[in-house]
Amino acid sequence: MPDYPDLDEMDDLWPDNGFAVIIEDEMKPPDSEDFVNVLGEFEEPDLDLPPPRTGYSYWVNDADGNSYTREEWQEYKKT
Incomplete structure (x- = not known):
């Protein structure tokens, strides 16, 4: 069984700002280097996640260490 990456230790997944x-x-094994990647960084919360695609998950991380699923992000943007 492959070792899953410790996402808490992957500092590059959380932006500085x-x-x-x-x-x-x-589709990639969890222990591969590109299993999880940053697609882009944004200053303002007016961004939209890419449309859902089979085999891919998307979420948003913020500079405060919070992580938002697609549904949580939609709720966050409403506030």
């Missing part, structure tokens, strides 16, 4: 859109490629 603003927000980062994260992608998880479910």
Whole structure:
């Protein structure tokens, strides 16, 4: 069984400022280097996640260490 990456230790997934859109490629083994990547960083929370695609998960991380699923992000943007 492959070792899953410790996402808490992957500092590059959390931006220094603003927000980062994260992608998880479910087709790759969890221990591969590109299993989880940053798609882009944004200063303002007016970003949209890419449309859902089979085999991929998207979420948003912020500079305060919070992580938002697609549904949580939609609720966050309403506030």
